[in-house]
Amino acid sequence: MATSGNPVTVLSVVGAGRSGTTVLASILGEVPGCAGAGEIRWLWQRGVLDGRPCGCGRKPSECPVWSRVIERCLSTPGPDGVPPTVEAIVAAQRELGANRNRLRVLRSAAGGGNEWAALQLVRDLTGVAVRAFAEATGAGVVIDTSKRPLDAAVMAQVPGVDPFVLHVLRDPRAVAHSWRRAKSFTVGGDTRTMGTRRLPATVRRWLASAVGSEVLHRHVPPERWLRLRYEDFCAEPAESLDRLLSMMGVPGRPPFENDRTVHLRPNHIVAGNPSRFDVGSVQIRVDEEWKTAMPRRDQLLVVAGTGPLLRRYGYPWRA
Ligand SMILES: [Zn+2]
Numbered sequence: 121m122a123t124s125g126n127p128v129t130v131l132s133v134v135g136a137g138r139s140g141t142t143v144l145a146s147i148l149g150e151v152p153g154c155a156g157a158g159e160i161r162w163l164w165q166r167g168v169l170d171g172r173p174c175g176c177g178r179k180p181s182e183c184p185v186w187s188r189v190i191e192r193c194l195s196t197p198g199p200d201g202v203p204p205t206v207e208a209i210v211a212a213q214r215e216l217g218a219n220r221n222r223l224r225v226l227r228s229a230a231g232g233g234n235e236w237a238a239l240q241l242v243r244d245l246t247g248v249a250v251r252a253f254a255e256a257t258g259a260g261v262v263i264d265t266s267k268r269p270l271d272a273a274v275m276a277q278v279p280g281v282d283p284f285v286l287h288v289l290r291d292p293r294a295v296a297h298s299w300r301r302a303k304s305f306t307v308g309g310d311t312r313t314m315g316t317r318r319l320p321a322t323v324r325r326w327l328a329s330a331v332g333s334e335v336l337h338r339h340v341p342p343e344r345w346l347r348l349r350y351e352d353f354c355a356e357p358a359e360s361l362d363r364l365l366s367m368m369g370v371p372g373r374p375p376f377e378n379d380r381t382v383h384l385r386p387n388h389i390v391a392g393n394p395s396r397f398d399v400g401s402v403q404i405r406v407d408e409e410w411k412t413a414m415p416r417r418d419q420l421l422v423v424a425g426t427g428p429l430l431r432r433y434g435y436p437w438r439a
Pocket residue numbers: 174175176177178183184185186387388389
């Protein structure tokens with residue numbers, strides 16, 4: 121597909137759910153020239169079909185930013201010469217996400233896959249969406265927290281995109297503990313509760329995310345990849361963000377009020393953790409409740425399931 125104008129820099133954030141990716145995107149979105157888009161992969165299913173609210177509190181179809189993106193995506197001819205339908209987009213996304221296709225998608229980060237219709241459609245559409253979002257927000261850098269390595273693999277070959285990857289890790293014991301707590305949030309008088317997840321499922325997903333990220337890492341140039349542990353980010357937020365922004369050549373910095381507090385304005389983060397609705401002074405602090413509240417037996421189960429990778433990422437086996 122032909123593209124015009126300057127390339128849009130996109131930071132794909134990969135990592136397991138409840139690893140702090142949404143709060144990171146909210147903070148990065150405050151850097152001049154950057155905008156947090158949220159989990160772009162969910163724009164169609166959760167955003168358009170289910171009508172779940174954007175960070176601004178409106179449905180994406182009523183949000184001043186995402187309504188423009190949706191309109192552009194559904195009126196731009198796809199690889200087959202006609203504009204795609206929402207149903208066709210969701211079906212193509214499902215095809216890429218199927219277990220049997222995941223490795224093929226991850227490898228496509230280095231190029232190829234042009235003959236695969238579903239991949240072509242999602243790539244083209246992602247390009248249209250990212251450019252329209254950049255235009256609507258006036259940003260040159262877009263933060264995509266879709267989180268799955270395969271979405272970052274697709275982004276790596278989108279025409280007109282200058283792609284970077286941030287791999288966020290968090291201690292799987294903290295992740296498992298977080299998934300057990302029901303989290304509620306209220307937007308526009310509508311209260312929703314985020315799903316909880318049992319321990320084996322969390323371990324499985326944490327592993328899948330880590331292994332998928334390692335595979336993706338092999339197909340992305342090293343100068344475009346940064347690994348960041350959420351715990352290290354919380355310990356030194358400004359330094360961590362400096363490294364990340366320097367990698368992308370972004371001169372601006374987030375509006376820190378002090379070394380642990382940042383000021384957040386309303387955003388247009390389309391899907392993700394309810395923390396996307398937080399505005400005003402937000403304190404960055406590492407949540408280590410699991411160390412005291414998680415039964416020892418459960419901690420050991422997580423360690424048994426993730427052991428070698430736990431060590432690889434520098435997490436001690438003993439809390
Ligand atoms: Zn919005």
